[in-house]
Amino acid sequence: MYYRLVCTHCNLQMNDLASFRCGRCGSVLEIDYDYGGLSLPRNFRRERIANSKYSPFLPVESLSAGLGEGGTPLVAKRLEWVERADVLFKLETKNPTNSFKDRGSAVEITKAMEFGFDSVVCASTGNMGMSVARYAQKAGIKATIFISRGGNPKKIMKIRKYGAKVIEVKKDFNEALRDAEKFASSEGIFLCGDYHYRKEGQKTVIYEIIEQLKYRVPDFIFAPVGNATLISAIYKGLREFRDLLFIEKLPKLVAVQSSGCDPLVKAYNRGEKIGYVKPSTIADAIAVGYPTFGLEGVDALRSTKGRAVRVSDNEIIKSMKELESIGIYTETGGAAAFAGFRSLYSDYKKSFRGKTVAVLATGNNER
Ligand SMILES: [Zn+2]
Structure with missing residues (x-):
């Protein structure tokens, strides 16, 4: 395209x-x-749902670095405490490296190949590094991953297993990000991470949700926010489907952050600019003190009359356990969106009556 x-x-x-x-x-x-x-092919809507079918909407010739990501289940679950609302979970944990990041990595590594790079670098708190390492390995591309302070040892081990070089920077994510950007410029290698190509890859999750609901738009979508790439991508995908007249209305987007790292929640709820917050949370996947797509994230919430919710580490752990009890396995960051739904539902029960709620379960790499 x-x-x-x-x-x-x-x-x-x-x-x-x-x-x-x-x-x-x-x-x-x-x-x-x-x-x-x-x-689009004439039978586009009947084609099996998988990331590869959306390549006409992506900035690639074809998704040549794809590893079968996407096509993840959207499952309905009954929750005892929820009355008269349909709650659906999008299991992004079912992607090749168990997180939503794979959709973005497929596009980034495809672009690195199209541009002729043989080496990529990215800064990560863990999941993105794993995903980039895996996709680069499969494509025969060298990967260097800058891991920020507090990186999960299991994730670091898996990154190494995928053949990538790990540089532990002992600084927080935003500093690791600056290091990775400098490294990419000085070495002339392709920079992966929360930039435009990844964002394009991430938007296919919303195409899938819409298709899985037979083009019915859910009323709410709950997504966790670290760098705000995912929520911005969801908003972009929704606008595209609306512009193409595939859908008419947009869902309310709800951004969920940890109370120990909530720059977007603060900015949105106070109507202020995004300010840096020193991350302090067990949810390493969303421990980003200054989100790269923060402005876009705020715009996504504002434009859909959405909400921004903060949840404590304790609520995240409780939510993770409740998810386990209904057969959904996530890591802490992967349960954050559900924790956000639990919190908002208990405060505004009536607003959810008769509504359809989609909750993203984004990752499962801590065990
Ligand atoms: Zn400019």
Whole structure:
């Protein structure tokens, strides 16, 4: 699909499609398509749901680095404490490396191959590093992963098992991110991470939810927020489906953060700019003090009249246990969205009457 790379802040168009930030103001970039040129197979809606079927919506020739990610189950569960609402779980834990990150890695590693890079780097709290390492290994590309302080030892072990070089930076995620960006520039290698290509890959999760519901739009979508790539991607995917007249309305998006790392919740609820928060949470997957797509995340909530919820580590653990009791296995960060639903439901029971709620179970790599 033909696309342009445009700055989200100053609208500068970047000619180098391998750029990862605006050359003028340093802001994150966004991919802008000409959907007039979109041609889908006639039986598109009947085709089996899998990430690969959405390649016409992605900035790739074909999803050549894909490893069968996507096509994850959307399951309905009855919860004793929920009255008259349908609660669905999107099991992103069923992806090849057990997290939603695989959708983004498939696009990033495909782009690295298309651009002719033989080496990639990324900063990660764990899951993204695992995913990038796995996809790079399969594609025969070298990967270097900068792991931030507090990285989960099991995840680090798996990254090494996938053949990647691990650099433990003993600093928080935002500093690890700066190190990875410098490393990519100085070594001339492809930067993976929460940038535009990953965001494009992540948006297929919402295409799938809509398709799995036979093009009925849920009323609420609960997603955890670290770098806010996922929630921004969901919003972008929704707008695209609306622009293509596949859907008419948008769901309310609900962003969930840990109370020990809640920059987006603070910014949205107070109507302020995003400020840095020093992360302190057991949910390492969402321990990001300054989200790269923070502005886009706030915009996604505002535009869908959504909500931002914070949950304590204790609530996250309780939610993880409740999920286990209904057969859904997640890590702490992977249970955060459900913890957000539990919290919001107990405060606003009536708002959920007769509604359909989709909750993302995003990862399961801590055991
Ligand atoms: Zn700019």
